[in-house]
Amino acid sequence: MNYDLLIIGGGINGTAIARDAAGRGLSVLLCERxxxxxxxxxxxxxxxxGGLRYLEYYEFNLVRHALKEREVMLRAAPHIIWPMRFVLPYDKGxxxxxxxxxxxxxxxxxGGRETLPGSKSLKLDKAPHKGVLESRFKTGFEYSDCWVEDARLVVLYALDAANRGADIRTRTEVLSVKPTDEGYRAEIRHQGETQTVSAKGVVNAAGPWVDEVLGGIKTTQAEQSxxxxxxxxxxTKKLFEGDHAYLFQNADNRVIFAIPYERDFTLIGTTDKPxxxxxxxxKISPEEITYLCDAASEYFENDISPEDVVWDYAGVRPLFDNKAEDASAVTRDYVLNVEEISDGAPFLSIYGGKITTSxxxxxxxxxKLKDYYEYKTGDWTESALLPGGDLIDADFERFYSDMRKRYRAMNEDLLRRLCHAYGTRITLLLGDGSSRPELGQxxxxxxYELEAKFLINHEWATSADDILWRRSxxxxxMSEGERAAFTEWFDANKS
Structure with missing residues (x-):
């Protein structure tokens, strides 16, 4: 098969590019291993x-662009992105x-803030902070940023790309890419079956493996790194009540966040380790767990220890190397590098990036690719909504209230979660409300079984973990037994 663009990598960068390219009329194949x-x-x-701490490293352009994107993204997907207030205690030391x-x-x-409220000074010796933070913290500041369901944002990019004609293939490895007279020829493999495809151009959005992909097609060393x-x-289990988050300074000049998470928990992070x-x-190291617990305990009235951790996760950030000695000072901005490994055919490699600026x-x-293709439209994504994001006035609570009237028999907490996960696409899952949804097991x-099958059929879920840890x-x-039982059901029903 022949495509205009082959995209290697189904993370935030690859799916964002697939969406934009498909919307401009290009034929797109995205492969995610x-x-x-x-x-x-x-x-x-x-x-x-925007990355408040990046101001200390004079990353003004990065912060400005990211702040502008906050409200663009908030308008595009108000069901999975919502405002959050962050409390920054003042520590005299x-x-x-x-x-x-x-x-x-x-x-x-x-950043051209429009709808989000600005910062203000704050008294911390009153509710809801009194008794949560150590009594030595009397004052602080409060400012706005936004929360996002990160994996669902990637899925929405992929869904929008697919709706516009892109071919999205998960569990599909790109084995090789070779230059040809008309672009590139790639060998791809899915479930043991190998296929050859052609593309006029390639986007290397492989994240931590971008240099590995580039090294497989060219013999000279990459200029970027x-x-x-x-x-x-x-x-941990929930450490404080309220919808606000905390930003804590550390003595090593780093900062950590403590954020309300999944209703019953608190998320604490992050570290920066080469x-x-x-x-x-x-994977997270015992030293990192101890570091995060100790850093949070410097601020919370009730200390936390590694024994309080109920779950952890770690990821590798593929940052553009600006030669900073301190890992936390490495730029979070992105670099796009276009080469013509095949004469007249682009090979674009993505270095770095942030979810905010995806x-x-x-x-x-x-x-970067405009000289190689004829687009059917110009820039279009800034005002476009993501699937399920077409809420009236981007008002989630109004939308949820309307859905409560439509699905009267449903548990309120379940319905709220589904409204957040799917936005207006909830009708594809539950029907139009004229009859009671059959949720199944x-x-x-x-x-429930209904949602699991929906994710298998409509959102590329091919394993139990895809649903338990990424789509949701x-x-x-869930208990260990419940997760095991669901995995057993999934393996028996995924076909």
């Missing part, structure tokens, strides 16, 4: 944010108050 968002893109801190105020002033104004950094997170493939599979990265990628934690985080709420 594993599941969508199965590596870095599901192991983030799950924020759409660390950054001075004037520096925090100045940073927040810049954060409020350099990656800096691989592990980011690890821990999850990574090498020789280290083996990425849509813009896709747009920039298409700008219940596997625990509000996961329901695995966190």
């Amino acid at each position: 594993d599941d969508l968002a199965s590596h870095t893109s599901s192991a983030s801190t799950k924020l759409i944010h 660390l950054r001075p108050a004037w520096m925090l105020r100045t940073g927040l002033f810049l954060y409020d104004h350099i 990656l800096r691989l950094v592990t980011g690890s997170h821990i999850v 990574y090498d493939f020789a280290d083996g599979p990425v 849509r813009k990265l896709g747009e920039h990628a298409m700008d 219940h596997f625990g934690a509000g996961l 985080k329901l695995g966190l709420h």
